[in-house]
Amino acid sequence: MPPLDIDSAYTVTPEHVAFYRNHGFIKLKDVVGPAEIKYYGREISRMVQELNTMDVPLEQRSTYGKAFIQISNIWTRSAIVKEFVFGRRVARIAAELLEVAGVRLYHDQALYKEPGGGITPWHADQYYWPVASDRTVTAWIPLQKTPLEMGPLQLCSGTQNMKFGRDLEISDESERKLGDVLKDSPLTNEPYDLGEVSFHAGWTFHRAGANQSDQAREVMTIIYMDEDMRLSDPQNKNQINDWHVWCHGAKVGEVIDTPTNPVLWSSR
Numbered sequence: 547m548p549p550l551d552i553d554s555a556y557t558v559t560p561e562h563v564a565f566y567r568n569h570g571f572i573k574l575k576d577v578v579g580p581a582e583i584k585y586y587g588r589e590i591s592r593m594v595q596e597l598n599t600m601d602v603p604l605e606q607r608s609t610y611g612k613a614f615i616q617i618s619n620i621w622t623r624s625a626i627v628k629e630f631v632f633g634r635r636v637a638r639i640a641a642e643l644l645e646v647a648g649v650r651l652y653h654d655q656a657l658y659k660e661p662g663g664g665i666t667p668w669h670a671d672q673y674y675w676p677v678a679s680d681r682t683v684t685a686w687i688p689l690q691k692t693p694l695e696m697g698p699l700q701l702c703s704g705t706q707n708m709k710f711g712r713d714l715e716i717s718d719e720s721e722r723k724l725g726d727v728l729k730d731s732p733l734t735n736e737p738y739d740l741g742e743v744s745f746h747a748g749w750t751f752h753r754a755g756a757n758q759s760d761q762a763r764e765v766m767t768i769i770y771m772d773e774d775m776r777l778s779d780p781q782n783k784n785q786i787n788d789w790h791v792w793c794h795g796a797k798v799g800e801v802i803d804t805p806t807n808p809v810l811w812s813s814r
Contacts, residue, residue, distance in 0.1 A: 550581060569701075571750050577639065583588060586629075586646060593627060594617050609664060612664035613659065614660075615658040652793075658762050661759060668711075671748050677748075677802070679775065682747065682769070684767050694735070699752055703733070
């Protein structure tokens with residue numbers, strides 16, 4: 547097997563940074579190579595299968611349950627997945643797009659939309675996160691070429707600055723209310739090439755369509771935050787849960803510097 551590369555620098559241009567700043571997201575080509583996707587994707591899928599506890603038939607689940615199989619912090623269970631999640635290439639892109647000196651890990655999360663899986667309702671990720679600033683970003687990394695029928699990520703431009711809907715958890719209600727407000731807003735709904743990765747801000751509203759194919763839509767996500775991010779007072783029950791699960795040991799008002807939130811890239 548040829549050497550795997552998940553640490554070399556990717557050229558992030560001033561135009562990339564400006565696009566991300568204005569739109570709240572960006573899609574970049576050839577971020578992860580085919581060999582890397584094959585090698586790490588195989589292990590991620592193995593771990594998803596091993597750790598998945600969902601045994602309710604798809605047709606009997608809630609909207610959220612139909613959206614995807616969700617497995618988080620796989621890096622703590624597999625040395626190979628840890629190697630991928632700790633890769634400096636994607637982490638450096640995240641830091642440069644956020645315009646911060648460095649980034650630390652919030653957590654990783656595999657999102658596998660099964661064949662026949664339903665929509666992912668409109669939502670903004672940061673509703674769930676007890677963090678003190680908007681310097682957060684999710685890298686959405688498909689582990690296969692992802693055509694429209696598989697339900698790729700849909701991103702609504704400029705919504706990282708929108709205040710409406712920030713109190714909505716992902717649900718039928720968020721899909722209905724945000725869908726109505728955003729119906730005339732610019733939406734990016736495009737297929738993903740193999741190796742293409744999108745980065746979206748914590749407050750950027752997004753959704754995904756149903757998986758109408760006969761193949762699982764396999765996606766790995768890595769959530770990054772400013773290396774100087776401080777824990778804020780939780781604003782809802784979900785933020786309380788996230789504090790204790792993903793930021794265990796962090797204290798309100800202090801930098802989220804815990805064993806499970808390591809710095810993954812820094813220019814300092």
